[in-house]
Amino acid sequence: MNRDRTKLLSEVADYYSAKLAEHGETAGGVDWNGEESQALRFEQLCKIIDVTENFSINDLGCGFGSLYDYLEARYKMFSYSGIDVSKDMVETANNRYADKENACFVVSNEPESISDYSVASGIFNVRMERSDDQWRKYFEETLAVLDRNSRLGFSFNCLTSYSDEDKMHDYLYYANPCELFDLCKRRYSLNVGLLHDYGLYEFTILVRKKL
Numbered sequence: 001m002n003r004d005r006t007k008l009l010s011e012v013a014d015y016y017s018a019k020l021a022e023h024g025e026t027a028g029g030v031d032w033n034g035e036e037s038q039a040l041r042f043e044q045l046c047k048i049i050d051v052t053e054n055f056s057i058n059d060l061g062c063g064f065g066s067l068y069d070y071l072e073a074r075y076k077m078f079s080y081s082g083i084d085v086s087k088d089m090v091e092t093a094n095n096r097y098a099d100k101e102n103a104c105f106v107v108s109n110e111p112e113s114i115s116d117y118s119v120a121s122g123i124f125n126v127r128m129e130r131s132d133d134q135w136r137k138y139f140e141e142t143l144a145v146l147d148r149n150s151r152l153g154f155s156f157n158c159l160t161s162y163s164d165e166d167k168m169h170d171y172l173y174y175a176n177p178c179e180l181f182d183l184c185k186r187r188y189s190l191n192v193g194l195l196h197d198y199g200l201y202e203f204t205i206l207v208r209k210k211l
Contacts, residue, residue, distance in 0.1 A: 008138055009085045009109050011128055017088040020064065037200060041157055042070040044195050044204040045119045048155040053077040056115035058149055060142070061085075061123035065093035068103050081115060083108050111149040118146045120156040127173040135173050140183070146207075147188050153208040163201040177203040 045067075049055060053076045059067050062082030071078060082105040084090050093105040106112055123142070127135040146154040158175040168174060181194045184207050191208035198204075 004134075005138065005141070008130065008134075012123075012126070013085040013087070015126060015128065017086045020086070020088050020092065038066065039070065040198055040200065041121055041202075041204070042067055044198055045121055045155045045157060046070070046074075047193070047195070047204075048117055048119065048153045048206045048208065049075075050152075050208075051116075055079075055117065055152075057081070058083060058111040058115045058118040060111065060118060060120040060146060062093065062105065063089050065097055065103070065105065067119070067121065068097060068100070078102065079115075080104070081106070081111055081113070083111050085109050110145050114149050114151055116150070116152045118150040118154040120146060120154075122157065124156065124158045124175070125172055128171050132173070139173075139175070143184070143188075150207075150209070152210060153189075153191075153206065155204060155206045157202050157204040159202050160196065162196075167201065177205075180205055 049057070055075075056079040057071070059065075059080065059082045062084050063086075065082050068080050068082070071080060080103045082090070082093055082103065084093075084105070084107065087107050090105045090107045097103045097105070111118065120142070124135075124139055130138070143156070146156065158177075158180070159172055161174045161176045163174055177194055177196055181192060184192045184205055188207050189209050191210075193206035193208070194203060195206070196203040
């Protein structure tokens with residue numbers, strides 16, 4: 001890993017560790033503004049899952065593992081791997097789900113193994129002082145990580161460049177959904193879905209490797 005990417009990931013880890021310390025095991029602890037909108041994001045991301053049981057999933061940027069709760073309420077059999085660059089997040093998740101045999105959590109910026117699906121929620125939003133070009137490079141490198149660690153498909157979300165200007169912040173990254181749709185279609189799969197109709201200032205992209 002190059003020095004710049006290592007520094008970037010360290011900054012991200014520090015940012016989210018601070019949020020966890022400030023807000024605890026709540027939506028605010030992973031820098032979301034509420035439980036309801038977080039559940040809505042999970043609903044969009046999990047549209048990539050087209051089976052009812054016996055699937056595996058990587059959660060890149062898992063925080064303290066809230067997606068596991070969402071999955072457990074809806075699916076009978078699955079295996080979940082949570083990956084996060086924040087040691088504090090992973091430690092919290094391991095304590096929180098210590099009794100769950102189908103869940104594991106690791107400190108890393110990449111999954112340890114290939115799963116049926118991979119998802120990434122919110123990891124592309126907070127760029128801090130990075131330029132658009134620097135953050136876009138990291139963004140595309142991370143999409144490649146999702147792709148090579150997913151057997152059937154992957155999904156991710158991002159703040160949208162269609163956000164109202166008076167609600168946009170310099171430290172956040174707002175992507176053009178049409179550009180990312182085109183990138184995923186050209187680079188990863190012919191079967192790509194763009195969801196931009198669920199009432200938040202963001203979008204979700206689903207990349208299916210098989211029909």
